[in-house]
Amino acid sequence: MEGLAMLKYLISQLHQLFHDSSSILLQQQQPSLPTTIFLHPPPPTTTTTRWTSFDSEEDSSVDDCCDLVMAAGKSHSFRISEPLKPPPAKKPRKDRSRGKSLGRSCSSEVMEQEIWKDFPEDLFEAVIARLPIAAFFRFRSVCRQWDSLLASQSFSQHCAQVPQENPWFYTITHENVNSGAMYDPSLKKWHHPSISPLPTKLIVLPVASAGGLVCFLDIGHRNFYVCNPLTQSFKELPARSVKVWSRVAVGMTVNGNSAGSGYKILWVGCNGEYEVYDSVKNSWNRPGNIPGSVKLPLSLNFRSQAVAIDSTLYFMRSDPEGVVSYDVATRVWTQYIIPAPLHLTDHTLAEYDGQIMLVGLLTKNAATCVCIWELQKMTLLWKEVDRMPNIWCLDFYGKHVRMTCLGNKGLLMLSLRSKQMNRLVTYNIARKEWLKVPGCVVPHGKKRQWIACGTAFYPCLTAVA
Numbered sequence: 305m306e307g308l309a310m311l312k313y314l315i316s317q318l319h320q321l322f323h324d325s326s327s328i329l330l331q332q333q334q335p336s337l338p339t340t341i342f343l344h345p346p347p348p349t350t351t352t353t354r355w356t357s358f359d360s361e362e363d364s365s366v367d368d369c370c371d372l373v374m375a376a377g378k379s380h381s382f383r384i385s386e387p388l389k390p391p392p393a394k395k396p397r398k399d400r401s402r403g404k405s406l407g408r409s410c411s412s413e414v415m416e417q418e419i420w421k422d423f424p425e426d427l428f429e430a431v432i433a434r435l436p437i438a439a440f441f442r443f444r445s446v447c448r449q450w451d452s453l454l455a456s457q458s459f460s461q462h463c464a465q466v467p468q469e470n471p472w473f474y475t476i477t478h479e480n481v482n483s484g485a486m487y488d489p490s491l492k493k494w495h496h497p498s499i500s501p502l503p504t505k506l507i508v509l510p511v512a513s514a515g516g517l518v519c520f521l522d523i524g525h526r527n528f529y530v531c532n533p534l535t536q537s538f539k540e541l542p543a544r545s546v547k548v549w550s551r552v553a554v555g556m557t558v559n560g561n562s563a564g565s566g567y568k569i570l571w572v573g574c575n576g577e578y579e580v581y582d583s584v585k586n587s588w589n590r591p592g593n594i595p596g597s598v599k600l601p602l603s604l605n606f607r608s609q610a611v612a613i614d615s616t617l618y619f620m621r622s623d624p625e626g627v628v629s630y631d632v633a634t635r636v637w638t639q640y641i642i643p644a645p646l647h648l649t650d651h652t653l654a655e656y657d658g659q660i661m662l663v664g665l666l667t668k669n670a671a672t673c674v675c676i677w678e679l680q681k682m683t684l685l686w687k688e689v690d691r692m693p694n695i696w697c698l699d700f701y702g703k704h705v706r707m708t709c710l711g712n713k714g715l716l717m718l719s720l721r722s723k724q725m726n727r728l729v730t731y732n733i734a735r736k737e738w739l740k741v742p743g744c745v746v747p748h749g750k751k752r753q754w755i756a757c758g759t760a761f762y763p764c765l766t767a768v769a
Contacts (some may be wrong), residue, residue: 429453433462437472437534437763438488438495454535460564460766468762470715470732474510474518474533475758477744481507485744485753486533489715489730494744497533509757512556514567514612516764519556528569528581530769533761539769541569541581544588548577555610555617557632559584564766568632570610570617574601580632591635598628598639608652609712609759611660618660620653627653627660642684645677654712656733662686663716663731665707672700674707674718676731690736692729699725711760717741719755726754 432440432453453459473487486495508520508529517537520529525548528541552571559565572578576594581587594600603623611618615633620626626642644651651664662677674697677686691697703722710717716731728741743752 426458429456429459430462433459433466437765438491440765454765463764463766471711471713471760471762473711473717473758473760475710476509476756477753478756479753480746481756484533487717487741492742494742496747510759511554512569512610513759513761514556515558516762516767517567517769518759518761519554519569521554525550525552532764532767532769534763534765537767537769542587544579546577546579546590548573551606553604553606553610553619555612555619557612557615557617570630570632572602572619574604576600576602594637598637599624602628607650607708611653611655611712613655613658618653640684642679642686645686650707652709652712654709654716656714661733663709665705670702672705673697692738696738708757710755710758713760715760717758717760721754726752728755
């Protein structure tokens with residue numbers, strides 16, 4: 305199998321590294337990873353076996369991972385590669401096949417006798433934790449030990465030490481509302497998971513996320529669900545005590561640094577009704593009433609998802625223009641009056657590094673452009689910090705463009721559409737980088753899907769609903 309072959313190659317290359325630096329490793333009771341190791345997988349075989357729990361729109365979605373990079377923060381860098389050799393003389397096909405067969409047999413014996421008995425278990429888990437997310441699902445089917453890693457406490461700790469630079473995006477398409485599509489910006493690939501626990505008779509939409517978990521709400525605003533899209537860890541939340549069937553805004557935050565310590569979900573209606581779900585207690589409760597200093601009705605902007613910074617959730621409102629926040633730790637509501645920029649439409653809140661941002665369409669006469677603002681804490685005014693390249697904005701000229709922000713956690717995904725256009729772009733707030741997103745096409749399909757809604761989430765293999 306291809307996965308087993310890559311595993312053998314991974315082990316053999318690591319063994320060569322440790323053999324070369326054995327004197328250093330023997331002096332340490334717990335071996336650590338070198339700073340950087342580049343491992344080049346063997347050439348692909350003719351038979352392709354898929355190990356992922358979700359399907360990618362292209363067969364090469366995981367095969368594109370040509371290098372495995374593992375960092376641990378020491379001093380030197382190593383590159384393991386074959387030395388330059390002259391091209392071998394051409395052999396008859398029978399001899400070549402016989403040689404490959406013998407090579408596999410010898411490799412298996414070396415791996416069994418020399419590697420497995422000495423390979424440190426903690427180092428093994430540290431290596432696996434640094435695999436790309438999509439590659440992990442491919443390799444976990446190699447053996448039961450690998451498959452059981454998700455339940456390992458030590459493996460969870462290794463995963464927690466590997467920060468995810470960019471979030472993924474979980475989206476719903478107009479053509480297939482009962483199944484989602486996930487976008488991995490690092491590989492620029494769409495994945496199509498099958499989350500079997502989610503109800504199929506109801507339309508459920510992703511409304512918030514935290515700690516690798518995604519919160520879903522059915523279209524009738526009655527039932528909440530929480531799921532890890534990667535592992536399909538799933539929970540249906542208990543019924544709410546306050547019966548409000550009108551549209552609500554939803555925010556989600558974790559207790560501490562990960563979902564392992566629990567999480568909280570807040571829903572709030574325009575008339576001031578609200579409840580907080582605590583995953584530790586597995587119950588909803590209403591801690592109090594919205595104070596009189598917060599104007600009712602809230603006139604919430606439901607096109608804007610909530611922003612979570614530490615234990616505080618921020619919601620956008622339109623009358624008066626500004627932001628209303630709730631701290632789930634202190635149970636305090638706060639209102640901020642912040643005038644919106646002129647000629648602004650389809651705007652939504654975003655967050656980067658603890659800073660509240662704003663993204664929206666500026667439309668004047670026939671010209672339309674996507675702009676980014678940053679909230680100035682001293683003046684409570686929006687300051688423009690970037691805008692989409694002019695050459696891209698020219699495509700919007702004279703068109704009635706609508707924008708939906710599908711993720712607002714440092715890396716934004718924007719859906720821009722009109723009768724003549726259907727475009728997805730990402731914006732990296734830190735790098736001020738605009739990139740076009742490849743079209744979302746279901747496996748073995750040709751028609752490009754229209755994205756209806758979505759949310760960003762940081763992929764976490766060990767998050768449990």
